[in-house]
């Protein structure tokens with residue numbers, strides 16, 4: 314009979330004693346220190362050795378017998394089970410084959426786990442050692458967010474907490490929020506819709522997934538801007554769809570490429586676009602191309618997914634209407650997000666489309682999360698209805714315009730010629746040219762050694778080798794004086 318070296322330090326001090334004994338024996342079994350079929354000491358002798366009550370040991374044995382690690386044989390004692398169960402979540406556990414669709418998803422993902430591991434840890438954004446100026450684009454200025462006001466509104470929603478809002482609710486999302494969004498889109502983006510056309514999602518990413526998975530499946534052809542948004546490409550590749558790249562120039566997505574793809578024997582199912590502010594180049598889709606693309610979609614029967622993620626931030630020229638606002642044929646499915654104007658952790662986005670599509674998406678989302686969270690939705694509806702949202706947006710637009718100006722001036726002063734043309738009229742980032750003698754990687758490393766983190770748009774290209782020698786600087790989240798400091802450091806590092 315083996316000596317049982319029960320480790321009472323296993324687990325937290327607040328873990329009951331019987332559980333710590335059970336945990337220790339279980340670990341010994343799993344590690345092979347106690348062999349299958351081997352007899353274990355009696356509860357009486359173990360209790361004596363451990364100087365604990367015999368009932369405590371008996372309780373631990375009961376747990377292990379119930380879990381299948383030990384088995385009691387009548388009259389002859391307790392034994393390690395001959396057939397061991399797997400510990401929950403143990404790496405030795407069985408691995409059923411993933412479904413074909415999931416295998417396709419993993420194999421085709423342009424964002425494999427290793428990619429995320431570089432930027433995300435399981436606890437959130439991975440810290441960047443040695444970096445004190447982080448120019449990751451797409452992050453709003455959280456210091457300027459009216460947190461006190463938001464706290465008051467969320468608190469108010471909790472105070473007036475209606476019991477029906479604590480229950481399961483509509484899979485379309487809270488009706489007040491859908492109405493507030495429909496009215497806002499009418500005012501700000503020229504989209505004529507009612508709340509019946511609006512589905513609340515968990516960020517626009519869920520909206521993209523819902524739309525794409527309804528419209529395209531394995532082997533279907535889908536048209537994507539190239540370079541384009543990795544979030545969209547990863548959704549479509551994960552569904553097994555075949556990506557048809559649509560090149561982007563200074564006027565936005567190429568109409569010629571779309572026309573070519575649309576007239577091939579099998580018409581693509583959809584075209585994904587970021588017309589207001591192309592991701593990542595920042596160009597705006599020209600008026601002429603808008604009309605031509607809408608016409609092509611209507612003629613050939615494909616849907617245009619319009620991702621309008623940060624159109625609110627435009628600093629030059631006239632505001633451009635959303636494509637959905639000039640679509641008379643009903644071919645556009647509009648995807649919006651509160652991640653940029655509010656904050657990304659809010660996880661509220663929305664899809665606006667014809668009612669048949671919204672209804673189909675609801676059927677689909679039912680399998681994923683039933684419905685969006687109510688408290689955030691109710692608070693956001695109040696924030697919009699009381700005018701705070703558009704006030705905050707105006708303040709942020711002015712603030713970002715000012716920061717952009719600071720960055721442009723600093724680049725012109727310290728790094729003449731670095732500012733990449735054309736200068737994006739909107740958004741939260743600018744592109745800088747990397748000196749010819751440095752590649753993007755070397756430029757990134759040198760900036761990082763100087764404590765500055767820049768973004769590489771290379772991964773947005775289907776063929777990263779085709780990416781121009783440019784890097785991106787997000788200017789929204791940092792104070793203006795840090796932007797100037799960032800430029801000085803990069804200028805020195807790239808000399």
Ligand SMILES: Cc1ncc(COP(=O)(O)O)c(C=O)c1O
Pocket residue numbers: 451515516517518519542544587592620622649650651652657661662
């Ligand atoms: C092109 C594009 N679409 C959408 C989003 C927003 O995604 P979400 O609403 O899921 O936070 C981003 C964020 O960076 C983006 O760059």
